[in-house]
Amino acid sequence: MSIQDTIRERVAKDYAKVVSASSSGPCCGGEVEQKGVAAKLGGYTADELKSLPADAVVNSFGCGNPVAFSGVKEGDVVVDLGSGAGIDILLAAKKVGPTGRVIGIDMTDEMIERANENIKAAGLTNVEVRKGLIEEMPVESGTVDWVISNCVINLSPEKDRVFAEIARVLKPGGKMAVSDIVVQNLPEWARNDPRLYSGCIAGAVSEEEYVEGLNKAGLREVEVIDRVVYNVDQIATFVESEMPADEAGSDCTCGCGSADEDLAQDIGEDMAGSVWSAFFMATKPAEAG
Numbered sequence: 001m002s003i004q005d006t007i008r009e010r011v012a013k014d015y016a017k018v019v020s021a022s023s024s025g026p027c028c029g030g031e032v033e034q035k036g037v038a039a040k041l042g043g044y045t046a047d048e049l050k051s052l053p054a055d056a057v058v059n060s061f062g063c064g065n066p067v068a069f070s071g072v073k074e075g076d077v078v079v080d081l082g083s084g085a086g087i088d089i090l091l092a093a094k095k096v097g098p099t100g101r102v103i104g105i106d107m108t109d110e111m112i113e114r115a116n117e118n119i120k121a122a123g124l125t126n127v128e129v130r131k132g133l134i135e136e137m138p139v140e141s142g143t144v145d146w147v148i149s150n151c152v153i154n155l156s157p158e159k160d161r162v163f164a165e166i167a168r169v170l171k172p173g174g175k176m177a178v179s180d181i182v183v184q185n186l187p188e189w190a191r192n193d194p195r196l197y198s199g200c201i202a203g204a205v206s207e208e209e210y211v212e213g214l215n216k217a218g219l220r221e222v223e224v225i226d227r228v229v230y231n232v233d234q235i236a237t238f239v240e241s242e243m244p245a246d247e248a249g250s251d252c253t254c255g256c257g258s259a260d261e262d263l264a265q266d267i268g269e270d271m272a273g274s275v276w277s278a279f280f281m282a283t284k285p286a287e288a289g
């Protein structure tokens with residue numbers, strides 16, 4: 001198995017565990033809240049969250065609200081990279097309406113299963129999830145109006161392949177709206193800490209590298225339209241909540257304290273101002289070859 005496949009296998013295992021964990025265990029006091037800490041800062045409105053099955057909200061692990069800052073409209077074809085339990089595909093499906101179509105892509109069976117349950121609960125018929133890799137999308141070339149993604153590309157060990165695939169599946173003139181974690185001057189120890197990979201930190205690149213990768217793939221009008229910069233506590237809680245439970249030495253996977261609180265706090269202090277969520281937009285040129 002290649003090193004890239006080994007990384008993906010570990011990420012899939014970690015997200016299977018996180019989505020399978022109950023959100024109402026002893027450490028969460030039975031309250032329904034998003035397990036993904038960054039998702040709480042992601043910019044979903046109360047009305048959007050209320051309109052969705054509770055499970056899709058609880059199991060959201062994003063770091064933005066890509067549908068909201070995209071221009072997705074009625075009739076569009078939308079692809080969501082790493083659709084997880086489905087929060088953004090459900091929001092997109094409502095936007096595109098019955099004449100549009102939404103396709104989620106995810107590699108983790110447990111996430112796909114959860115997304116399918118949430119699609120059913122929402123009563124939507126214009127949305128599906130396909131099992132596959134975002135480095136090798138199960139989507140026809142030149143068929144997509146909008147590629148969206150929420151806190152996923154940082155997890156890919158082959159980001160250039162993902163960027164090339166975005167360019168391939170978009171129609172000429174099609175667009176991308178992606179929120180993702182980026183880092184600046186990540187300390188070497190953090191880069192090499194496997195516990196921080198599934199936690200969306202160790203695999204993240206800088207904003208400049210992201211923009212360069214998208215341009216290299218042939219996308220244009222690449223810009224960062226907004227940022228959410230995390231403070232010490234937010235990074236600490238974020239790391240703690242997305243860190244695999246067995247690594248943290250605790251059963252708590254819902255961002256409410258674990259045995260690795262000290263590590264998380266250290267990371268928070270080290271990384272404040274150097275980790276943020278960036279909202280990227282890009283366009284496939286109409287004349288793209």
Ligand SMILES: C[S@@+](CC[C@H](N)C(=O)[O-])C[C@H]1O[C@@H](n2cnc3c(N)ncnc32)[C@H](O)[C@@H]1O
Nearest residue numbers: 060061062082083084106107108111133134150
């Ligand atoms: C941080 S979660 C985000 C899920 C969702 N976008 C959300 O906002 O809740 C990452 C998701 O991406 C999926 N994923 C990570 N790397 C992937 C890859 N290379 N190919 C396909 N799916 C991937 C994981 O299985 C997981 O469901």
